[in-house]
Amino acid sequence: SQIADLRGVSAQDVYKQRHRLEVIPVYKTVDTCAGEFEAFTPYHYSTYDLESEVKARTRPAILILGSGPNRIGQGIEFDYSCVHACFALSAAGFDTIMVNCNPETVSTDYDTSDRLYFEPLTLEDVLEIYEAELKAGPVAGVIVQLGGQTPLGLAAGLKEAGVPILGTSPDAIALAEDRGKFGEILKASNLSAPAFGTAFSYQEALEVAQRIGYPVLVRPSFVLGGRGMQIVYDDASLSEFIEIATKINPEHPVLIDKFLDDAIEVDVDAVFDGEQMYLAGVMEHVEEAGIHSGDSACVIPAQSLSPEMLKEIEKATLKLAQSVGVRGLINIQFAISRGELFVIEANPRASRTVPFVSKATGIQVAKAAALIAGGKSIAELRMEGILPKYAVGIATGISVKEAVLPWNRFRRVDGQGVDSVLGPEMKSTGEVMGIAKSFGAAFAKSQIAAFGPLPKQGAIFISLSDKDKNNSIASVKELAELGFKLFATVGTHNLLNSNGVETELVAKHADKSNNPESISAVDLIGENKIALVINTPYGRGAQRDGRLIRTAAVQRGVPCITTVPGLKAAVEGIRALQQGGLTAQSIQEWHKR
Numbered sequence: 001s002q003i004a005d006l007r008g009v010s011a012q013d014v015y016k017q018r019h020r021l022e023v024i025p026v027y028k029t030v031d032t033c034a035g036e037f038e039a040f041t042p043y044h045y046s047t048y049d050l051e052s053e054v055k056a057r058t059r060p061a062i063l064i065l066g067s068g069p070n071r072i073g074q075g076i077e078f079d080y081s082c083v084h085a086c087f088a089l090s091a092a093g094f095d096t097i098m099v100n101c102n103p104e105t106v107s108t109d110y111d112t113s114d115r116l117y118f119e120p121l122t123l124e125d126v127l128e129i130y131e132a133e134l135k136a137g138p139v140a141g142v143i144v145q146l147g148g149q150t151p152l153g154l155a156a157g158l159k160e161a162g163v164p165i166l167g168t169s170p171d172a173i174a175l176a177e178d179r180g181k182f183g184e185i186l187k188a189s190n191l192s193a194p195a196f197g198t199a200f201s202y203q204e205a206l207e208v209a210q211r212i213g214y215p216v217l218v219r220p221s222f223v224l225g226g227r228g229m230q231i232v233y234d235d236a237s238l239s240e241f242i243e244i245a246t247k248i249n250p251e252h253p254v255l256i257d258k259f260l261d262d263a264i265e266v267d268v269d270a271v272f273d274g275e276q277m278y279l280a281g282v283m284e285h286v287e288e289a290g291i292h293s294g295d296s297a298c299v300i301p302a303q304s305l306s307p308e309m310l311k312e313i314e315k316a317t318l319k320l321a322q323s324v325g326v327r328g329l330i331n332i333q334f335a336i337s338r339g340e341l342f343v344i345e346a347n348p349r350a351s352r353t354v355p356f357v358s359k360a361t362g363i364q365v366a367k368a369a370a371l372i373a374g375g376k377s378i379a380e381l382r383m384e385g386i387l388p389k390y391a392v393g394i395a396t397g398i399s400v401k402e403a404v405l406p407w408n409r410f411r412r413v414d415g416q417g418v419d420s421v422l423g424p425e426m427k428s429t430g431e432v433m434g435i436a437k438s439f440g441a442a443f444a445k446s447q448i449a450a451f452g453p454l455p456k457q458g459a460i461f462i463s464l465s466d467k468d469k470n471n472s473i474a475s476v477k478e479l480a481e482l483g484f485k486l487f488a489t490v491g492t493h494n495l496l497n498s499n500g501v502e503t504e505l506v507a508k509h510a511d512k513s514n515n516p517e518s519i520s521a522v523d524l525i526g527e528n529k530i531a532l533v534i535n536t537p538y539g540r541g542a543q544r545d546g547r548l549i550r551t552a553a554v555q556r557g558v559p560c561i562t563t564v565p566g567l568k569a570a571v572e573g574i575r576a577l578q579q580g581g582l583t584a585q586s587i588q589e590w591h592k593r
Contacts, residue, residue: 001124015124025128026052027117043110044117046128054115057137059095061114062166062374063130064143065151066100066107068121077352077431078148079105081329084358085146085370086113088386092374094140099129100147121150123157130163141166143373145173145328145349146366152177152349167373168348172325176348179255186343189319193343194258194335202242208256209238215259217290217424218242229424231259231290261467263289263337265344266305267298268313269357270330271369271387272321276378279314279392280365281357283401286443287422287563289335289344294352294426297402297446297569300360300395303439305336312341314392320346329354329369353401356433360399362591363388396591399435402446403428407554420550421537421562435590440572441582447573451559454573458531459485461521462503463546464492468536468564473499475564478571482578484531487524525552533560534567 004011018024030043044054064085067078083106086096090113098113101120108116119125126142133139141164144151155170175181179198186193197208209216209232218241219229232238242254265285271278284302285293302310313334321330324346331351333344350366358365368387372378381387388394406429407420434445447454460479464472469492480486480501488496488503496503507518524530533553535546553560561567576582 001122011124015127023048024131026050027054027129027132029053030118042115043108044115044119046117046119046125052132054132054136057095057114059093060138060140061095061097061133061136062089062140062143063097063099063126063133064089064107064113064370065121065126065147065154066098066102066105067147068100068150069102070104076105077355078146078350079107080355080358081146081350081366081369082107083112084364084366085143088364088367088370089374090114092371092376094374095137097129097133099126121147121154123154123161126154126158127161127163130158140164140374143167143370145373146370148349148352167328167369168324168326168330172327173348176324176346182346185320185323189316189323191316191319191343192340194260196255196257199254199256202239205238205242205254205256206235209235212256212258215261217257217259219255219424229292231424260289260335260337260342263335263342264304265289265291265293265296266302266313266334266336267293267351267353268317268332268334269351269353269365270317270321270332271328271365271372271378272318272326272330273372273376273378274325274327277318277321277391278368278378278387279317280363281353281361281393281395282310282313283353283357286400286565286569288565289337290424291422291563292424292426293333295403295405295422295428297400297443297566298353298356299401299439299442300357300393300399303398309336309341316341316343324348328373329365352431356399356401356431357393359433359587360395360435361393362396363393397435397437398439398442399433400439400442400446401431401433402443402450404430404432404450420554420560421546435587436576436582438572438576439569440576443569444573444576445582447559447570452557454559454570454577455484455531456574456577457483459487459524459529460532460534461487461506461524461530461549462492462496462534463489463521463536463549464495464534465536466491469495471564472534472536472567473501475567475571477501479574482571482574487521487530489521521549522552525549525556525558528556530558532570533558535560536562536564536567 001011004014025046026049027044027046064082066082090096096113097115098107099117100107101118117129143166144155145167155165155173159165159170195212199205199208215231215233217231230241232241267283269280281300282302283298283300286297317332320332326348329350331347335342335344354365368381382389405427432446432449434442436442444454476496486503487506489508493503493505507520535549537546550560561570
């Protein structure tokens, strides 16, 4: 691609010319055991030489494309699916060929695949590996749906070059990825989606936003992990986003969606073979819709959804899997607003929630998806005991997944730290899970693993946005009943006191210039007098006002909750901690219960 840019031609033209000139890479072997004893999985790397060290083989091979470098939004959750695919396909009689360039993942371990190509995930490199393996023996095809968005983006180019794609076809992938085509599928399936529009200029963006109605979610097209996404509440915020965050041109338009305020977000993972579907898990997000799914805590089984809504979700998932033409994994994100189900997006690939669903239910979903791509049916997998007889995954107890967020790892130049408020742009760098008999105990375990334990006693600072005040009163009352001392700023203080909840008034930090002797929440946090911070921002101004409080909490290692659902979950977790009885057990033993 660099040569193509310099020459003003396409990368495909350079590729063809290189092959005409017989400038073709060979693959050498890195001995994984430094020659001390036999290496069972050779690591191959490309170079330009005369002799290749790729050995001949007789079994049909399947190439599995990994996720490439770990980065926020794409990482080891996808690696989990690749590893399980290697194990399942090897047991089914295939040679597994792993293509990945990241040494920090299990898929690149010496005992995972039959061969490993330590190469970049680009179309040119994958095509060369495919040709090398084709010379070594039969190749059944390539699986692109297990490594996240990067290999998925190679599907169309590989198909065009004549490479067989196993599982979901590139045409089916395009149906789910293309906004217009997917909208037609939703309409034909009688499924709802939030109102949306596409803009190529600020004026078009303004017209779309005013037609849809604020708040809206705006984002550049073709982003990973929600990069650059923002919720905007007015014309001024939209103008600021367009000017600073996005360069608008015909190749990179801005996508604008109606933001469903106070909606419940639901993630669904399922496998489909063209006839039957196994719905692996329905995950209810703890935080409301608008928080990136990679940052939001979620729970299996769903805690607030009715049996009727769960059935509607199952039917909608089947419709989308059939309409898109999925063969293997599909992940769908739904939102429930005022009792109505909306489809946010569908991903015809492994999602970052596959490991969580598999561990919560005890069913290895990625293995099933790989075998479906390799030609098995769900009926066959049920006969072999890989999938259960029932159609919907059943969790053992209650499992909570929590994101690991890197707030304490970063410091701004101005010394203020990093704002811990969650939003549509993914910021987490990992995840943990807690499993227990009750939601409170499972949530408490997840917090211990991710951030440190929730407090069982002490003082709590509370500052609620206007939209959250009434919805939080019951939870704050419970905190008072659990024995916590409560501090609040004036608006929250007046509301809680008028509802019978005693709080101590503290000043806003910005007001200290008028009254230097006053005590603010930042002062209390700095003096280690606060065990938990509850600050729910709303809108552009409110988020800026609360920044000092949230960053002070990060710097002092004080847990900070920024959403009402997060507050409600924390109350249940604290109650479980006060009651005691948290136990540890291996996940294998748990599933034997």
